[in-house]
Amino acid sequence: MQINVIIFGQIVDITGTSAIAVEDVTDTNQLVERLATAYPALKSAKYAIAVDKKIVKENTVLSNNNTIALLPPFSGG
């Protein structure tokens, strides 16, 4: 299963792109591990994961219909 991830703010500085596709992940814990392998600098980066525009704090099962986003600390206003 391919998961599409959209990326914002300073996390784009690490990934170099604002959209990536990750193969064969079934939940958010797995996704975090896979991303850290692909982009080691992410291990020390602060970010939250949103699944369908809601921030998830617990491990969450993913389907390829979900919209996954990596959100660094907010700094609006």
Place this chain on the structure above:
Amino acid sequence: MADKKIKNIFMQGPIPAGFIADSIQKHSTKTDIGAHSIFLGQVRDDIIGDKKVAAIDYTTYEEMALEKMQEIREDMFSKYALTCMHVYHSLGKVAAGELSLFVFTSSKHRKMAIEACEETVERIKAELPVWGKELLEDESYQWKENK
């Protein structure tokens, strides 16, 4: 919530002072209002190392931000007796000294307007997926983080 129209709050570039004046003027027809409270966020020229912040470049996850703003708006209307509430946030480049956030709450009495305005600003800062990239004088940058 799905049947409600989601309002856009984003504006490209700085929020002009004239826009704020017009917005105040438009409320003169709503004669049941007794108090307005307004918050304006202005870009500050912080010193980072030995360089000044020249501007902030704002980006957002728009779909999520608008949905979250709708939730904040509904919470404010159920918590406070508001007549109306308007929020505008800049996207793109806003120079030091220019305005990037405009929160405007109106009520019959001051207390409700003031408290709703303050709470809305705090929630925007904490909950809206918006990012500010501080552009320094020498064209380097750093990412802002809300305290």
